[in-house]
């Protein structure tokens with residue numbers, strides 16, 4: 518956090534409760550793409566409800582990605598930016614993109630690239646969804662027409678309390 522405050526975006530890892538809630542929402546999808554895995558709290562919760570071979574994990578920080586690779590040999594762990602991973606991710610079936618990316622603090626250029634890649638991915642991947650939490654009152658980022666945010670729930674057992682949102686493409 519001290520070395521990379523804007524990309525880390527949180528003082529403490531997510532609580533086990535928040536991680537479970539995110540994993541529960543992802544459980545029905547064919548594949549899971551986790552963005553911003555950090556120390557792996559959400560990764561661990563995902564591994565309990567989704568076959569590890571169906572989970573791909575992305576983390577930009579080299580040391581954190583290396584630790585995750587060792588801990589989860591059956592998952593594909595990428596040391597990469599989220600937008601690069603999204604632009605190259607191909608799977609058949611529905612995908613739950615589970616993101617801990619700190620959109621409120623990401624540098625503007627990085628935020629822009631990431632949002633564009635997320636929207637492009639959801640557009641081209643029917644039945645897929647972005648599951649994202651935020652510490653703010655509003656949606657994690659504004660989405661253009663053709664997409665809708667749904668506020669799912671607040672998780673108060675987290676520091677700070679977090680709100681989970683789901684972004685999907687609307688029907689054409």
Ligand SMILES: C[S@@+](CC[C@H](N)C(=O)[O-])C[C@H]1O[C@@H](n2cnc3c(N)ncnc32)[C@H](O)[C@@H]1O
Pocket residue numbers: 524525526527529530531552553554555556557558559575576577578581597598599600617618619623627631
């Ligand atoms: C708020 S932390 C969340 C960590 C963990 N998932 C959790 O819930 O405790 C955000 C993580 O996203 C990573 N991150 C930030 N920007 C990123 C990007 N553009 N691409 C990939 N990972 C990124 C950071 O390095 C950090 O580990």
